[in-house]
Amino acid sequence: MIEIIFLGSGGSIPTEKRNQPAIAIRYEGWVLLFDAGEDVQRQYEKAQLGLNKKMSIFVSHLHADHVLGLPGLLLRFSLLGRIKPLNIYGPKELIDYVKVSQSTINLGTTFETAVHAISPGEIFNEKDLTVRAFEVDHRGFALGYEIAWARSTGRFLPSKAKDHGVPEGPLWKTLASGKSIELEDGTMVSPKDVTDPSPPPLKIVYSGDSRPCEELRKAATGADVLICEAMYTSEHAILAEERGHSTAAAVANLAKESGVKLLVLTHYSPRYYDGEEVIGEALPVFSNSVLARDLMRIQVGKDGSAVIVKPPGL
Ligand SMILES: [Zn+2]
Ligand SMILES: [Zn+2]
Structure with missing residues (x-):
């Protein structure tokens, strides 16, 4: 089973209810973390993701709301005595950023950290899991990620x-x-x-920050779960365009046209108190849409079935 845990569902500024962007995917004792917004370490602890797990961190771009939590996470892991090596993937500027972050930790980190500057394309393929980066349309160099698991047997026909x-x-x-x-x-x-002799892989796609674009559309085609930023509603479509973001209606359209099974809207602006406007705009366009909430979990079966576990109180 694959579990997606939303550690932060807000965009730009954290609010009372939403941390900055961070999404963990847990799979066979491995934690894959996508972006590390401010205070991700506390959310990581709340989600009980574990200290000494095999872990890979993927950064979409170097805007502060996506990386402010990285130094804190490195510090936490060091203070608690992590020993497992850590791999971090993202744009090349990440190398200096991690170096500076490490230098602020008095005794240095207790574990090896390898930072990989990546370009669009396959990042690694390990057993049945492949992670691929693709370039999106934001302000400056920004990546989205496609996480795919090969299926041994296909759909029942x-x-x-x-x-x-x-x-x-x-x-x-x-x-x-x-x-x-x-x-x-x-x-x-x-x-x-x-069964289907050549089943398509089980696919989760994360957009990072982006306007709707061709590369995202390609990656999203046939995705079991598409996690997309939806910073604005259509009322602010001009702002979305200017700032390199998406509206809820635009990503719902993209999900519909790409044959996505489940769309999760995340990274929504602090101007929306509880995000009802955001999900309210997506649902009429694409009914299989859900709004991310901090600490919401989605359990995805190898058959593509998805169970949403809402955090207490929602
Ligand atoms: Zn952002
Ligand atoms: Zn950004």
């Missing part, structure tokens, strides 16, 4: 089950769950016989 003479009913369920079955005449049917 009822037409193929029928072709193999499997009657509709519990046997379909057994095959869909990945187990072989035996028909009355002794014929064995395996899940491979009745």
Whole structure:
């Protein structure tokens, strides 16, 4: 199971209810952190993500609201005695930023930190997981990320089950769950016989800060979950354009046109008290939209199913 945890869902300035942007993806004991807004360390603790986990941090761009929390996180890990190495990926300016951050920690960090200056393209491929960066349209160099897991078996295809003479009913369920079955005449049917032979990967896409753009559209195509900034509503479309951001309506349209399964709107402006205007604008365009809240979790199954666990009080 893959779990997405929103540590910060606000854009620019933190509010009473929203921290600056940071999203953790937890997968088989590995924490992948996307952006590290101010005070991410406290949210990280609240989400109980663990001190000595395998961890990779991905930064979308060097605007302060996306990196102010990085020095604090490094300090916290050092004070608590982390020993596992840490990999940080992002634009090349990140190298100096991390160096300066480390120099503010008195005794230095207790763990190795490798900072990787990346360009658009594949960053790594480890077992079934591939992470790829793509350039988005913001102010200055900014990246979005595509996180994809290869699937061993594809979708269950009822037409193929029928072709193999499997009657509709519990046997379909057994095959869909990945187990072989035996028909009355002794014929064995395996899940491979009745599933998509080249299944598309399970895909989560994070836009970072961006105007709607072609690269984002390409990455989002067929995504199981698209996490998009929605700094403004259409009322402020001109501001969005000037500042290199998106409106809720624009990202909902992009999600609809790209065949996305679930859209999560995040990084919304402090001018929206609880974000109702933001989600209110997206839903009529794309009904499978949800508004990110701090500490909200989305559990994504390998079949692409998504369960949203709202934080207490919401
Ligand atoms: Zn931002
Ligand atoms: Zn920005």
